[in-house]
Structures are given as C-alpha cells and as structure tokens.
Amino acid sequence: MRRVSVLGATGSVGQNTLDLLARSPDEFSVVALTGGRNIVQLAEDAIRLRAEVAVTAYDDMLEPLREALGDSDIEAQAGRASIAEAASRPADWVMSAIVGAAGLAPGLRALEQGATLALANKETLVCAGALVRETAARHGARILPVDSEHSAVFQALRGERIESVERIVLTASGGAFRDWPLEALARATPEQASSHPNWAMGQRITIDSASMFNKALELIETREFFEVAPERIEVVIHPESLIHALVGFTDGAMMAHVGAPDMRHAIGYALNWPDRRPLPVERLDLAAIGALTFRAPDPARYPALRLARDVMARGGLSGAAFNAAKEAALDAFLERRIGFTDMAAVVEAVLSRMEGEAGLFDAPMTLDNVMETDHLARRRAGETMAKRAG
Ligand SMILES: NC(=O)C1=CN([C@@H]2O[C@H](COP(=O)(O)OP(=O)(O)OC[C@H]3O[C@@H](n4cnc5c(N)ncnc54)[C@H](OP(=O)(O)O)[C@@H]3O)[C@@H](O)[C@H]2O)C=CC1
Ligand SMILES: CC(=O)[C@@H](O)[C@H](O)COP(=O)(O)O
Ligand SMILES: [Mn+2]
Numbered sequence: 001m002r003r004v005s006v007l008g009a010t011g012s013v014g015q016n017t018l019d020l021l022a023r024s025p026d027e028f029s030v031v032a033l034t035g036g037r038n039i040v041q042l043a044e045d046a047i048r049l050r051a052e053v054a055v056t057a058y059d060d061m062l063e064p065l066r067e068a069l070g071d072s073d074i075e076a077q078a079g080r081a082s083i084a085e086a087a088s089r090p091a092d093w094v095m096s097a098i099v100g101a102a103g104l105a106p107g108l109r110a111l112e113q114g115a116t117l118a119l120a121n122k123e124t125l126v127c128a129g130a131l132v133r134e135t136a137a138r139h140g141a142r143i144l145p146v147d148s149e150h151s152a153v154f155q156a157l158r159g160e161r162i163e164s165v166e167r168i169v170l171t172a173s174g175g176a177f178r179d180w181p182l183e184a185l186a187r188a189t190p191e192q193a194s195s196h197p198n199w200a201m202g203q204r205i206t207i208d209s210a211s212m213f214n215k216a217l218e219l220i221e222t223r224e225f226f227e228v229a230p231e232r233i234e235v236v237i238h239p240e241s242l243i244h245a246l247v248g249f250t251d252g253a254m255m256a257h258v259g260a261p262d263m264r265h266a267i268g269y270a271l272n273w274p275d276r277r278p279l280p281v282e283r284l285d286l287a288a289i290g291a292l293t294f295r296a297p298d299p300a301r302y303p304a305l306r307l308a309r310d311v312m313a314r315g316g317l318s319g320a321a322f323n324a325a326k327e328a329a330l331d332a333f334l335e336r337r338i339g340f341t342d343m344a345a346v347v348e349a350v351l352s353r354m355e356g357e358a359g360l361f362d363a364p365m366t367l368d369n370v371m372e373t374d375h376l377a378r379r380r381a382g383e384t385m386a387k388r389a390g
Pocket of ligand 1: 007008009010011012013014034035036037038039057083096097098099100102120121122123146147148199200201202203204205263
C-alpha cells in the first residue's frame with residue numbers, strides 16, 4: 001500500500017485527486033487530508049477514505065470538524081502549524097493542492113520527509129523555486145508537476161535531454177474575456193471573470209486565467225521547474241485547451257501533449273509515474289474536433305505576461321512579491337474594491353516600489369525571508385490601492 005496525503009483535499013484539484021484514489025482503495029492508504037472551511041466535505045472524505053487525520057486550516061473550525069467526524073477514530077486538527085505537521089507525516093506521495101502562497105510551507109515539509117510531492121500549487125515554485133529545489137535535493141525527494149502545462153512538458157521531455165530543448169510553448173485558453181472589446185475589461189465583474197471557457201477549477205485560478213496572471217505564474221513556474229532560460233519559454237493562445245503545452249527541440253521537431261481538459265490526466269500521471277495506467281478521462285475524437293487553433297496573446301489585453309518576464313529577469317525574492325501582490329489585488333477585486341484591469345496596475349506598482357527598497361529582493365531565499373517578502377508585498381498592495389482610491 002502506498003501512503004498518500006492530500007493537502008487542499010476539499011478543492012478542485014483535491015477532489016479530482018480523491019476521485020482517483022477512491023477508485024483504487026487497495027493500493028492507497030490515506031494519511032492526511034487537509035482543507036479550509038469546507039468541513040462537511042473534509043469529514044465526509046476522511047471517513048470515506050479512512051484517513052488517519054483530517055486538518056482544517058482554521059482554528060475556529062476545529063469543533064465543527066470534530067462534530068462532523070462523529071464517532072470515527074479519525075484525528076481532527078486545526079491551524080496552519082497542524083497542516084504543516086500533517087504534511088510531514090511519513091507518506092510516499094503528497095498532493096500539494098492548497099491555493100496560494102499558503103501552500104509553500106506544507107509543501108516544503110512534505111519534501112523534508114522525503115515524500116514525492118505532486119505539485120499543483122504553482123505558487124510554491126513562483127515564490128521560492130531555488131529553496132524548493134534545494135530542499136528536494138537535500139532530502140532525496142522528488143517533485144512531479146501537476147499543473148496541466150507542466151505535466152505536458154514533463155511528459156514531452158521523457159527520454160529527452162534538456163540540452164536538446166530549443167523552446168517550451170505554454171498554451172493559454174485566453175480566459176473568460178478573450179473575445180471582449182478591450183475597453184470593456186475595466187468593467188468586468190468577479191462573476192463574469194469566474195467562468196472559464198474550458199476548465200472547471202477553483203474561483204481564484206479561474207479569475208487568474210481571465211487576467212492571464214495564471215499564465216504569468218506558469219511562465220515563472222516553467223523557468224523554475226525545468227530551469228530553462230526565460231527567452232525559451234513562450235505563450236500562445238489556444239482557445240480549445242486541448243493541447244496543454246509543446247516542446248520544440250534543436251532539430252526543429254515539436255512534441256505536443258494533447259488531451260481533454262480534465263485534471264485527472266495530470267494528477268493520474270503524477271500518481272502512477274513512472275508507469276501509465278488507465279484513467280477515467282475522455283478519449284478525444286479528433287475528426288469530431290476538426291481543428292485546433294492558435295493566436296498570439298495581445299500584450300495590451302494581458303499585461304501580466306510582461307510582468308512575469310520582468311520577474312524572471314529580476315529573480316531572487318521578486319517572485320514572492322509578485323505572487324503576494326497578485327493575491328492581494330485578487331482579494332480586492334473579489335471584494336469589488338478595485339476593477340479587473342486595476343489588478344495588473346497594482347502588482348506593477350508594488351514590484352516597482354519594492355525594487356527601490358534596498359536589497360530586498362536579493363536577501364537569501366529562506367522560508368522566513370520569502371514569507372516576510374510576501375507579507376510586505378501584501379501591505380504595499382494595500383497602500384497602493386488606498387492611494388489609488390483616494
Ligand atoms: N483547479 C485546477 O484545475 C488547477 C489548479 N492548480 C493550482 O492548484 C492549486 C489549487 O487550486 P484549486 O483546486 O483550483 O483551488 P480551490 O480553491 O478549489 O481549493 C483550494 C484548497 O485549499 C484550501 N485552502 C484555501 N485556503 C487555505 C489556506 N489558507 N490554508 C490551507 N488550505 C487552504 C481550500 O479549503 P476549503 O475549500 O475547504 O476552504 C481547498 O481545499 C492552486 O495553486 C492552483 O493554482 C493548477 C492547475 C489546475
Ligand atoms: C488546468 C490548468 O492547468 C490551468 O492552469 C489551466 O491551464 C488554466 O487555463 P488557462 O490557459 O486559461 O490559464
Ligand atoms: Mn495550468
């Protein structure tokens with residue numbers, strides 16, 4: 001039996017992961033499931049999958065969690081430290097599917113205990129790529145990509161040398177507003193931004209798809225995961241979301257990963273790696289699909305891509321600031337304190353202000369420094385938004 005834990009079990013990636021685990025009950029023994037406020041789901045899944053421990057991120061949710069677990073013998077815990085403790089319980093495979101920078105510390109704890117980390121939480125590599133790689137190397141742990149584009153690249157690279165790679169092309173759906181008139185974007189609402197053309201995902205990543213902050217994070221994630229130069233990583237709009245990424249090699253060949261927009265592809269690949277096993281996903285009927293289309297992203301519509309390139313050029317702790325400013329701007333957009341197009345403007349202003357704060361981005365990449373940068377960027381984003389409002 002392989003021991004597995006799922007961090008962010010109640011979310012979109014978490015639920016897809018549990019779906020696969022539940023189909024092979026004799027192969028997996030579930031150690032820890034973690035969640036946030038969705039206590040009913042967390043308890044139900046913990047009981048159904050016979051988890052050892054269920055953890056909510058929030059202290060005030062401990063009693064409701066205990067109640068929901070009823071007379072089962074599953075341990076109930078709460079709080080950030082308990083999530084990290086759950087991640088460090090011995091396991092062979094840990095899914096990192098908490099949303100946001102909150103996923104970084106638990107992911108590091110899983111690596112420290114030598115587990116294979118199936119990484120959906122892209123913020124982990126954006127905030128602290130070098131630290132994460134170094135932690136994995138020091139503890140003999142492996143990281144397998146789960147973000148669909150990175151799983152696609154990983155699969156296309158199988159058996160290839162990284163020196164043979166000329167370019168990596170990430171596909172982007174273009175998000176909810178791909179075909180909107182540019183001038184309408186400023187008035188876009190959270191509800192309108194929360195609908196993805198092809199994927200069913202959590203609300204935050206769905207809105208990030210509309211602004212292309214998702215692809216911006218993925219550019220940095222690609223750089224950090226595969227350690228290729230930023231100028232070798234491209235983004236192309238592919239409205240059908242059937243090709244998830246392409247790798248171009250030095251001989252001019254390109255390998256594309258094609259599949260239905262279903263995260264169980266990438267999760268299943270990471271779960272079964274290095275084998276391939278049957279997965280309950282749609283088999284594509286190419287003749288029925290007919291055509292796959294591509295177009296270049298418009299820099300005026302998607303300023304987040306330019307900001308990601310600035311961050312890749314800057315390096316150091318700028319990724320942590322970029323992500324935190326984006327998270328703060330997204331919170332403000334969701335609360336209708338700023339408009340859709342203000343998000344990129346806020347992130348740009350925060351990066352530029354923090355760049356001027358001597359040596360900040362060049363501090364050593366420790367978890368403490370990453371979290372300090374994260375907190376400062378959120379504060380700077382708040383100040384920037386207050387100034388813009390006043
Ligand atoms: N959804 C997708 O298909 C894809 C997602 N990803 C990445 O995977 C990650 C998860 O995305 P997704 O599943 O969509 O997100 P969801 O919002 O659907 O789920 C997030 C999970 O994290 C929990 N959570 C929220 N805040 C905290 C916190 N502060 N501390 C601990 N746990 C917390 C939630 O708990 P609760 O809901 O109980 O409050 C939930 O279990 C993100 O990094 C995303 O970018 C990457 C590729 C595809
Ligand atoms: C499923 C997945 O990996 C998401 O990151 C997805 O790619 C989002 O779609 P966009 O291409 O719209 O950002
Ligand atoms: Mn993705």
